[in-house]
Amino acid sequence: MRVDLLTKEFPPEIYGGAGVHVAELTAALRSGTDTDVRVRAFGADRDADGVTSYRAPAGFEHANGAVTTLATDLQMVPDIEGSDLVHSHTWYANAAGRVAQLTYGLPHVVTAHSLEPLRPWKAEQLGGGYRLSSWIEREAYTNADAVIAVSKGMRADIARSYPSIPEDRLHVVYNGIDIDAWQRVVDPEAVRALGIDPDRPTVVFVGRITRQKGLPYLLRALDGLPADVQVVLCAGAPDTPEILAEVTGLVEDLRTRRSGVVWIDRMLSHDEIVRVLSAASVFVCPSVYEPLGIVNLEAMACGLPVVGTATGGIPEVVADGLTGRIVPIEQVQDGSGTPVDPDRFVADLGATLREVLADPGLAALMGRAGRLRVEGEFTWSAIATQTRRVYDAVLAGR
Secondary structure, three states, X not given: OEXXXXXXXXXXXXXXXXXXXXXXXXXXXHHHOOOEEEEEEEOOOOOOOOEEEEOOOOOOOOOOHHHXXXXXXXXXXXXXXXXXXXXXXXXXXXXXHHHHHHHHOOOEEXXXXXXXXXXXXXXXXXXXXXXXXXXXXXXXXXXXXXXXXXXXXXXXXXXXXOOOOOHHHEEEOOOOEOOOOXXXXXXXXXXXXXXXXOOOOEXXXXXXXXHHHOHHHHHHHHHHOOOOOEEEEEEEOOOOHHXXXXXXXXXXXXXXXXXXXXXXXXXXXXXXXXXXXXXXXXXXXXXXXXXXXXXXXXXXXXXXOEEEEOOOOHHHHOOEOOOEEEEOOOEOOOOOOOEOOHHHHHHHHHHHHHHHHOXXXXXXXXXXXXXXXXXXXXXXXXXHHHHXXXXXXXXXXX
16 A cells, blocks of 8 residues: 655654654554555655655745645645555645545545644734635545544544534544653763753753743743752744743743753754653643643653643543643633633642652652553554554545
8 A cells, every 4th residue: 555644844854743753653654564655745855765855836935834835735746646545744734635635536634733723823923824724724624534633632622623524534543652762861961961950850841932832831830849940941943933032031030030940942852852851850741732742752751750731632641640740721712722710720730840849759650650651552553553544444435
């Protein structure tokens, strides 16, 4: 079976969980099933076999970002001819999958890593392009032969956002993790080189500076932590100048009241992130929107307890009281994920972090339980097998 995977991100150009998902799924499908995978990705030329890169054609240099995305997608379509099935990831590649579906009569599978109706803050980043990205996603999802959600929470979000999708076309296949690549590596000198003190109790955050990651709430919650606790923020790639300015102001303000606030705003290598996670006491995921959160799996694989928000797929990954703690949140039902009571959410987040930090022995046990949970339920080989079953079912139903 030939399957064309369509994506914006693919190594070495990865900045989010969707890119990790596509890269790992590609490798697992190729090694664990008889699937001929052709990857079609945005970006510079790549040397990897079976991977073709695409860039926007000349004349789109000053176009709205969503228009440029659509132009890039259309360049993929002629190369998809001859495939058995096309599988697109995120709205950035959904249009290519939908057009190929219409042009060649191919079955189109979509994996939902996020949903435009639940990210209204994207209008800040894309302007009118947000209406275009929303249209592309809606057109692709409502006409797809199968939609794969990365969590049960995400499946419920899809059903609410696009109620016309038949229930039997919705599937759940979790994100996964390479358990060999993500495991504890204690390297004090490496983290010192990043400005981190490996001898202090440490809370670490890893994520993009975007509304959905909830970083401003975390920065307010950190005020109440004990003075000896170090905070490491591996946070970059801001969506807009406005959210960057907000986060910068909050970090600077926090630094006036406590020491050990380390902000690393560049993209760290895999080995650096592993060492940073391994030097920490607890990982925090304050997201207000998170379909699953590969970053939580990465932290658990490195033996860290996770404190995460009770939203999206996070409670399906983090077992409350066993592999970490879940922070309650009541959210405004306008798609933004905004807490109904932001002060209460900030207070609860801070209190839960203090609770985990106060008992290092229990935190260590949670970290070990997290590693075992990842090994048992979130391997890429299992996820590739489940994804291939979706492909087989779609083709059998035609």
